[in-house]
Amino acid sequence: MRAEHHQRRTHFVPCLLAVEVGGSVDLVRVRMLPGHSPDDYRGTAVHLAHAFGAQGCAATIVGPALAELVFPRTGAVADPITLPRLATVLRWDEKETA
Numbered sequence: 001m002r003a004e005h006h007q008r009r010t011h012f013v014p015c016l017l018a019v020e021v022g023g024s025v026d027l028v029r030v031r032m033l034p035g036h037s038p039d040d041y042r043g044t045a046v047h048l049a050h051a052f053g054a055q056g057c058a059a060t061i062v063g064p065a066l067a068e069l070v071f072p073r074t075g076a077v078a079d080p081i082t083l084p085r086l087a088t089v090l091r092w093d094e095k096e097t098a
Contacts, residue, residue, distance in 0.1 A: 032065040
């Protein structure tokens, strides 16, 4: 925990443990502050996404007093692919013949 002093106020900041930058998501791991609950992080996920300019944010608890924030940077299907055509059309309602 780190205390920052601004204009006669003290702000407590969670300790940053790790940052992983990936191809489609960024992960941030922090140690929760004393007195915080998992819902404090889940409830502010939308605000964190906005603050960091991300499309969204998912907050999960990954250990005792450890929160992981996942910020997606691109859509999961941002670059669509073309599937090859099947030689045979399969139907779900047809019984398999052996």
